[in-house]
Structures are given as structure tokens and as C-alpha cells.
Amino acid sequence: EIVLTQSPGTLSLSPGERATLSCRASQSVSSSYLAWYQQKPGQAPRLLIYGASSRATGIPDRFSGSGSGTDFTLTISRLEPEDFAVYYCQQYGSSSFTFGPGTKVDIK
């Protein structure tokens, strides 16, 4: 089973700042089957990025994903007030799914 580690656990930033979130896999993620989700309190997760770098439908272009192999990054270029939330990475493919423990982005 592929284990995902996310860092940092919490990121304290101000609106307008750039956020860089990391996701590291215990083994190579095949075909960049890596996704990022955003979850706000009391809400279901929302797909942001799939295939490591493709934005899901309706996701603003301030969100971008990059990486391959075992190291992946989610970047939010300029934080908007609605972006403060928890972000999870997920690996998928071959009928197996695992999530990282999450990174909380809160207001500094």
C-alpha cells in the first residue's frame, strides 16, 4: 500500500500570500495518479487537481499542481478568504486509494 505524507501539518498565512503544500509518497505513484482535494468544515471534500496537474472543472487558476514519482506539490498563488481549509492529497489507480493526513491552511 502506498503511504502518503503531507507537510506541513498546518500552514498559517495571510490573504494574498502564496501557499505551497507538499505530498510525498512511500513509492512511486504510477502515471501521476495523484489528486488534491479541499475540505471546509461541515462540507464534503471537493476535487481540485487530478493527474497531478490538471485542474478539475470550475477550479480557479490560482490553484496549480505539479510533481511526479514520489513528490507532489499543490500551490495556491494568492490566497483568497475562501481558500482557508484543509487540503488532502490522494493517490488512485489499480482499484486502490489512499489519502494523505491533510494540511490545514489557516489565517495568520
Place this chain on the structure above:
Amino acid sequence: EVQLLESGGGLVQPGGSLRLSCAASGFTFSSYAMSWVRQAPGKGLEWVSAISGSGGSTYYADSVKGRFTISRDNSKNTLYLQMNSLRAEDTAVYYCAKDGASPLPEDAFDIWGQGTMVTVSS
């Protein structure tokens, strides 16, 4: 509008059973794999089970294998999760989620339901 609506959660005693349902609308249900994902209070996301679009293939996390059964009725556009031998550690919000592009469970989850709470306690 593409939508998933879970139901069936509630309070159950340890060792008991519960069946969750997820009603789908707005897309061709049988064309997509579906999954259940859970989230214990204050914790992260855990994938529980997946089923292919036809219902012919099922997949489970080790933590629920042998206790939970996933199924679907494509004529009713509904996904199910039968949960038996429930334990306190199964307490969580259970979400159903749609595979993004495939009848096999091999893609990210592009649509999620609002979740249904399952509490296992005496």
C-alpha cells in the same frame, strides 16, 4: 445537476448492522465506478470500498474486508454499503463518491455526496 445523496446513517450498538444508500442523479450511473469514503470525527479521509460500473467487481480496505459489502442497483441509480459487525472505530461520516471518468475504480473522485453520520456506541 449531478448529485449524490446519502441516507441510512444513525446510532447502532457494537456488533450491529446498518445499510447505507446513495441516490445518484444527473449522470449515467452505470457508466462510472463508485466508492465509499469515511471520515472519523476530527480525522482525515479513509477510502472504504469501491465498485465497478457494472457491479461485477468490488474492492475493500483491509479495515472493513469481511464485514462490509458494497453493491449497486443500476436500475435505481443507487449505491449501497451493508455494514455488519460494527465497531466503535467505524464511527464516522460516510461519503459516497463518483469516479471521475471510468467504469473501473481508477480515477479521482469528482463528485461527492454530503455524507451520512454513523455512530457505533452502546
